[in-house]
Amino acid sequence: MKFNYQRVNTVSEALEALSGNNETRKILAGGTDLLVMIQEHLISPGELLDISGIEELKEIGEDDGMIRLGALVTHGRIADSPLLREKALPLVESCGEVGSPQIRNLGTIGGNLVMASPSGDSIPALYVLGAEVILASNEGERSIPIEEFLIGVKKSAIRSDELLVAVIFPGMGADDRGFFRKLGQRKALAISKVSTAAIVSLRDGVIASARIALGAVATTVIRTPRTESFLVGQPLTPEVISEAARLCSEESRAITDIRSNAAYRDEMAGLLLSRGLAEIAEEN
């Protein structure tokens, strides 16, 4: 491992550094993806721009119902946040299942997003929360919906002069119930083979709205619109849950790769949905 190293302590210093053209520069946050890729000789950046000391990117905030997570908030802090447990349960559950305690203490939400892995565990939850990603450069800030930020396997819409500064989303309301479930080879330190996040809004025992996202089944995280519209107007009975699971498996259209095969993934996507919904039904 060898590279030049530059440390910045504020966002404006970072943007200044990023405005200079440098093909071989990489941003370093928690390092849990980047340093592993360097160790494995998958990349060999000429320079690392270390943003891990920028305090202003470590804040978890709420303003008028909108939650804002700075790019450097770690998975561990998300998993432990009482505010987020109340307002963003699927995200709390997904970040709580990333890697191991050690990885959760280093890895950041911003790094997870910029990696744009189909199995990035925070992403399905951010889809169902309706998140937007805030990108900054010397030219100003722009905000894009998460669906448009993630454009393919390990491809995002970020430009090389941009810094991901935050992710924002409306906090869950009093009627909203949500969850995240993942299936890997083992409980800890396992990349998702398939994951499911969902938020349903329950009024008088009937589903008023539903949002479902599947991770690790396709090139990016996908929504399941037919399952979502089927659920609206229904009570959470065992029959409704099993029909939703069947539809969700149909919509999953999974791929086969080294971690798992398509048919298994499709089936499990539905099963994870039914388990999550059954738990919500039980609690209400």
Add this chain to the structure above:
Amino acid sequence: MNEITVKFTLNGEEVSISAPPYFTLLRLLRERLGLTGAKPGCERGECGACTVLLDGEPVTSCLVLVPQVEGRRVDTIEGLSDGDHLHPLQQAFIDESAVQCGYCIPGMIISAKSLLDNNDSPTRDEIKRAISGNICRCTGYVKIIRAVEVAAERMREDEI
């Protein structure tokens, strides 16, 4: 390449030491500070043999770069005993025969210490979760989990 100098608190004492910026904290500890408790295993964040506490939280020191520890607090297995007495976790690992080859143990004990620092009576599931980032190829974990329980019991008794 030029070396940089970092100042940080290591096992309660201020240190100032130079190393290339691309050195990991793990290499700094082992090659420049002579502390070989934290072990290199996978060097990919997966095995936990290199676990140390950074500002009190367990991290894999193979994924932290030297300049990132500036001004921070690092605690390693070497800082646990007071010189005369082993830490209750260390003693319990011996008493419960929780050690075989020993390679994973420094990291394992650091993860367990971070748990007990925050929770003096953890459940079995909480112990499992706390050491889920530490792989042991020898013991099968049963005696390790028992050792953490024994240490927690003894530490609670000492409090009274």
